Amino acid sequence: MPPARPETDATPGPRRHEGAVREMAGYNLKRAYIVLHSAAQEAAAEFDLRIPTFSCLSVIVRNPEITPSKLAEMLRIERSNTVVIVDELETRELVSRKRMKTDRRRYALSATVRGRHLHDQAAEAIAQAEATCLTRLSDDEQALLVEMLNRIEGSMTG
Amino acid sequence: MPPARPETDATPGPRRHEGAVREMAGYNLKRAYIVLHSAAQEAAAEFDLRIPTFSCLSVIVRNPEITPSKLAEMLRIERSNTVVIVDELETRELVSRKRMKTDRRRYALSATVRGRHLHDQAAEAIAQAEATCLTRLSDDEQALLVEMLNRIEGSMTG
DNA sequence: CGAATGTAGTTATAGTCAATAACTATTATC
DNA sequence: GATAATAGTTATTGACTATAACTACATTCG
Numbered sequence: 271m272p273p274a275r276p277e278t279d280a281t282p283g284p285r286r287h288e289g290a291v292r293e294m295a296g297y298n299l300k301r302a303y304i305v306l307h308s309a310a311q312e313a314a315a316e317f318d319l320r321i322p323t324f325s326c327l328s329v330i331v332r333n334p335e336i337t338p339s340k341l342a343e344m345l346r347i348e349r350s351n352t353v354v355i356v357d358e359l360e361t362r363e364l365v366s367r368k369r370m371k372t373d374r375r376r377y378a379l380s381a382t383v384r385g386r387h388l389h390d391q392a393a394e395a396i397a398q399a400e401a402t403c404l405t406r407l408s409d410d411e412q413a414l415l416v417e418m419l420n421r422i423e424g425s426m427t428g
Numbered sequence: 429m430p431p432a433r434p435e436t437d438a439t440p441g442p443r444r445h446e447g448a449v450r451e452m453a454g455y456n457l458k459r460a461y462i463v464l465h466s467a468a469q470e471a472a473a474e475f476d477l478r479i480p481t482f483s484c485l486s487v488i489v490r491n492p493e494i495t496p497s498k499l500a501e502m503l504r505i506e507r508s509n510t511v512v513i514v515d516e517l518e519t520r521e522l523v524s525r526k527r528m529k530t531d532r533r534r535y536a537l538s539a540t541v542r543g544r545h546l547h548d549q550a551a552e553a554i555a556q557a558e559a560t561c562l563t564r565l566s567d568d569e570q571a572l573l574v575e576m577l578n579r580i581e582g583s584m585t586g
Numbered sequence: 587c588g589a590a591t592g593t594a595g596t597t598a599t600a601g602t603c604a605a606t607a608a609c610t611a612t613t614a615t616c
Numbered sequence: 617g618a619t620a621a622t623a624g625t626t627a628t629t630g631a632c633t634a635t636a637a638c639t640a641c642a643t644t645c646g
Contacts, residue, residue, distance in 0.1 A: 288502055289486025290551040295558050295574060296464035297483065301504070302577040303461050305584050306454035322632075325455070328447025339594060344446055346459070348634060353596060375594040375641045393448040400453050406579040415576050416453060419460040421564040426463050480603075497623060506605060511625060533612045533623040 306403050313399035317392040322347070324392055326355045327381065330365055331389045335378040337370075364388055464561050471557035475550040480505070482550055484513045485539065488523055489547045493536040495528075522546055 291297040307321065314324050322345075329344055330336055338356060342349040356379060359365035364385030370376040381389065404412055449455040465479065472482050480503075487502055488494055496514060500507040514537065517523035522543030528534040539547065562570055 289483070289488070289490040290547070290555075291483045291486045293574075294468070294554065295562060295570065296461070296468045296479075296554075298574050298577040298581070299457065299461045299464055302580040303454070303457045304504075305581055306457055309584075310452070310454045320631080321454075325447070325449045328449045330447070332447040337594075338596095346462075347632090349594075350596070350598095350635085351633065373594085373642070377595075389448070396452065396454075397448075403580055403583050404453060406583050407576060411576060412453065415573070416451075416456050418565055418569060418573050419456040422460040422561055423456070423463055425561050425564050426467075478602085495623075496625095505603090507624070508606085508626080509604065531613070531623085535624075 306400055309399040309403050310396045313395040314392055316395060317388055319388075319392055322351075323355050323358060324389075324396070326352065327359060327364060327385060327389050328393065330359075330379050331381040331386055334380040335368075336380075337376050338379065339376075341379065359385070464558055467557040467561050468554045471553040472550055474553060475546055477546075477550055480509075481513050481516060482547075482554070484510065485517060485522060485543060485547050486551065488517070488537050489539040489544055492538040493526075494538075495534050496537065497534075499537065517543070 311321055314321055317324075319327070325345055326341060329341055333340075333344075338352045339349055341356075342352045345352075356365060356367065360367055363382055366380050366382055368378045368380070370378050407415065469479055472479055475482075477485070483503055484499060487499055491498075491502075496510045497507055499514075500510045503510075514523060514525065518525055521540055524538050524540055526536045526538070528536050565573065
């Protein structure tokens with residue numbers, strides 16, 4: 271990378287240039303992420319869900335009897351952070367905690383009927399909110415984007 | 429979106445499926461972002477910089493005499509949050525704060541020679557760290573990715 | 587068996603980042 | 617000249633993540 275100098279071209283007025291960050295993939299990723307996240311957050315809020323809460327519910331719906339440890343591993347969050355979220359989901363009767371008989375250290379998490387209904391409604395709303403952010407991308411481009419993002423994610427973890 | 433049901437296919441063993449989140453663009457964006465951000469963070473840490481601090485420095489280097497308000501606007505952060513960052517940059521003598529004579533409410537922020545040097549070194553290191561995360565994407569793909577991310581960002585703000 | 591080790595869940599705590607409101611000083615408006 | 621607007625600051629809050637230490641239970645192995 272060549273040294274960054276104040277750009278001394280004779281453009282009149284205070285034309286501003288973002289720094290080296292603007293060319294960095296991570297920075298662009300973050301800004302796009304904020305747009306999508308805000309939209310999703312707003313949609314989820316109508317169901318009194320925050321994004322991490324919805325994500326946990328979503329994984330539990332598709333994986334009945336999942337343990338908190340496995341849930342944490344799949345969402346790449348710390349086990350300790352699942353506790354508060356599952357607490358809330360249980361209090362709202364969206365998810366049930368059941369001691370496992372084979373290993374009494376573990377809990378089996380399953381979504382209740384109410385949990386599944388709320389999940390499906392929220393998932394629909396969030397998907398629509400995201401679609402609004404992606405109107406400038408064709409279907410093919412959206413698919414390619416997700417595929418490339420997964421390649422980036424996979425580049426580190428395997 | 430069709431209702432999410434526990435997938436009852438007869439696959440043996442505890443094969444797990446992530447929930448609806450896995451198909452959501454925002455979720456994939458986040459996971460890829462975390463990979464890139466972690467790598468960048470690690471690289472920046474060698475220069476005692478955190479990412480927001482580096483970003484501010486980067487913008488100031490390219491925009492001598494920029495005001496904190498303009499800096500906040502460009503990075504889409506709150507003005508109040510620039511204060512602590514600029515404080516640190518000033519203490520480390522990477523950036524100077526100068527009262528403007530035309531408007532004594534404003535400060536003009538400029539990078540010092542030391543600030544520019546540190547910036548260039550850090551930018552180089554961060555770019556290399558990012559490159560490691562992007563090895564699975566061709567140059568064309570990387571360019572396309574950034575371009576698509578900018579289209580997403582632009583879909584809301586203009 | 588039973589002591590040592592490991593694992594699952596939990597609790598408490600701290601750090602990072604973003605956002606808000608309220609304040610001071612200065613400038614612009616009418 | 618009074619009022620409103622702007623720039624920077626301060627203090628505080630909240631969301632999310634990460635770490636360490638704790639308990640209860642299970643496994644390993646002498």
